[in-house]
Amino acid sequence: MDAQVAAQAYRYAAQRGCPHIHYLWDLPPWRIGTGRHDWIWFARGWYLRLPRLGRRYAERPGYYSRLRYVARHSSDVWVPSTSTETSVLQVFGVAGRRVPFCYDSDRFRAEPAPRPSSRLLLTVSRLTPPKNHASVIRAAARFAPKLAVRIIGQGAERRTLEGLAAELDVPCAIEDRLDDEAMVQAYRSAGVVVCPSRFEGFGLTPLEGIACGRPVVASDIPAHREFLAGAAHFFRLDDDDGLTAAIAAALESGPPSLPHVLKTLTIEAAAERFAELLTPYLG
Known part of the structure; x- marks a missing residue:
């Protein structure tokens, strides 16, 4: 999820007092940088950021700092793979829950198929x-x-x-x-x-x-x-x-x-995973 969208979603949840579950797709290592994160505060519906001068935490100032804040303050953090789970823990200090996504199993099927070109x-x-x-x-x-x-x-x-x-x-x-x-x-x-x-x-x-x-x-x-x-x-x-x-x-x-490999990654399989994990939040 884009940092701006994630921040807006967290703002919506915080203002209404409802749970916020953040699905964090990945953390590309070349975009994180090596500097410390910027300090972020959330007050009265606004994000306040204190940049760390001279440090390059990410490609775009504050981008991953906002993601880190949202992840650390969400009700739960879901990730699609073990590799993302590991990187989120290492970079953000947040324990994500592995919840694999799906491919569009209604659309991507083998038949009917044109004759493939082996070249x-x-x-x-x-x-x-x-x-x-x-x-x-x-x-x-x-x-x-x-x-x-x-x-x-x-x-x-x-x-x-x-x-x-x-x-x-x-x-x-x-x-x-x-x-x-x-x-x-x-x-x-x-x-x-x-x-x-x-x-x-x-x-x-x-x-x-x-x-x-x-x-x-x-x-x-x-x-x-x-x-x-x-x-x-x-x-x-x-x-x-x-x-x-x-x-x-x-x-x-x-x-x-x-x-x-496809059996657990269909739309139906993912829906079952998501429904099971969402049930406790739905009262």
Whole structure:
């Protein structure tokens, strides 16, 4: 949840004397910084912040300081994964409750499916360096003939990625603003869904790929290991040889026959989790 939205939600709950449950998705390490948090007070519906001059606690002054305040004063803090649970405890000093989210199980399904292109790699996420799209383009260039890459997302790295693809002569299409049906069809038509992120708090893309019946290659990071064990081909970060080998293995093996990882991550399963934990707050 965005810090501003979280602050508004806490203000609403505080003014009405009702419980406030904060679902904290992730804490990207490169955005936290190394300085101390700013001191925050909440009085009469307003947040007061005392900046720590000369310290860089976050990219945006006060952003994570407000999140920290809201988390420390909420009735409960929920997190989607063990990795986020650990980082929230380390950074905010708050014990979060692991409550996994879900993928859109009503929308992302394997059938009916168009004939997938085994030569097409799909990645879906923001176009920023931490999402590591460049590694997929480099890996595609190692195949003979070279694999095609389709990237769906928005961000400042678009021109850089297009330039890299042109330099390596890799067929690469970068798209954004796909409607719901087009997004599902993009997954179903891919040969392999590649999830190369350096960090995730949960990771929806690999789950959506598996749900659409496609083989998945994923970076070996805690959130991916937690939810994808046995259902994805993993590779170490900054290991282009390993990524290339994982893609080759995925192309050869095809999708997992039993996507067991999805059973507890459907909308229905998440609704049951949320309802059980919300019941004590509903009187």
